Amino acid sequence: MKKFMPVEELARDERFHQVTQAERMRDGRSAFSANSEQSRRSSNRITPERPDASEAARGLMHGIFVGEIQALEGAGRTCWDFTTGEEAPFALKLDMARQAWDEARHVEISVKLGDWMGSEIGQFAENTVLFQAACSNDPVLRLAGVNRALEGLAIDVFTTMKEFGEVAGDPYLEFCEDWMLADEVTHVKMGSDWLRKVTENDPERRKKALEFQNIVDKMFSYGGTRSDSDESSIGLARRFRELAGFTDDEVEYVAEVSMQALNERKAMIAEKQAAARR
């Protein structure tokens, strides 16, 4: 079986259409700025108070669904891509196998939640940015990118969806998101623990892995989709990140790059919209 699968070769049936992060970022439209009273909201956070709450929740749920598929593929590839013992300890691969099992369950839960909310598999484009972070040829970088950055984003997303279910009074959504959130906290912790253990005597490799994590964190800020600001649809779940082993400094860093990504996106949108008016 092939090792180090590139993102272009992910297996999908005809229901799916994949887009890259670069394609998504080229879209010059935005819910951020207010052109008129009627055309924008004061907050973009996904909450039941939004007039388009159901559509927004369905879109985010589909994003979670494809994210779970890619997380499953990422964890599974880590079990296969690296030689046991020489490149990755057996216990690390066992943890990744356990994570793949969790992600497979999350995919099934997400499909059922999608049915419950009235969406269809493949109804929305699949952004492949998550798997792109899982393509590193160093298992430590992969742990930093997937378990710490990607699963960290999953904590933020699940917290937003769990709160949505709680406020809307949707018992299934709240319950399912809460259980998946618990798994994601474990996955982040796994990544944090292995990152420390594997690089214990290799400070240079640890530094490289943390730098890679920072890059991925910025990438996963999705041009401001996730931040502390109400202008972002997904909030930063500080408490659950803390439980997952993020230090205060690390949470602050994510908050900072997320705000930076939001501001960069707003500036880019403003520029594009001004150019269109000229």
Added chain:
Amino acid sequence: MTITVTPETFHFVSFDAPHTARIAARVATMLGLDDIDIDIVVDETSPLARVFVDAAPDRIVVTAHSGALEDTKHPTNQSDRATTLALSRALLKARDRVRGGFADAPADSALELRQTAAWDVHIVARLSRLGMEINKQASLYNFRNRHGFADSVDGVFETIWSIEATTWSELDAFSARAATARA
């Protein structure tokens, strides 16, 4: 009947104004609105899926954010299905206001979220009976979000879904009953 689509040329999305007008004409004919002028204004800078309607006896103005007409699988591209559905919803709502029993309904901006959801159920149920492809579960989920997740709420949803003709006050009473039943 004249139909205008603004803007005529799109910069942020790959939409086609004449094609949109043709879809609107088809929908207007299907709904018996071919004697009213229709203006469609697309806010192409917004990816949201919101649609607003202003209805007067001689003119209907539909303001749609681009997300309402978009192919969500191929972002920024227009979807015939989404365009047809969004315009059908908007024009049927307008017909309710000018020719149905909804003249006393508050303006769109003054409607409560539960009222909007109940009206939308009444609209998409009729479109479904006209042969349009409708996701009933999506409509039910939105109704539950606005009225509560309870069997009694689902019962009211089914009642609204099956009604062919009603008035604003009757529909609002159904919605209020669902919200109260949940509590």
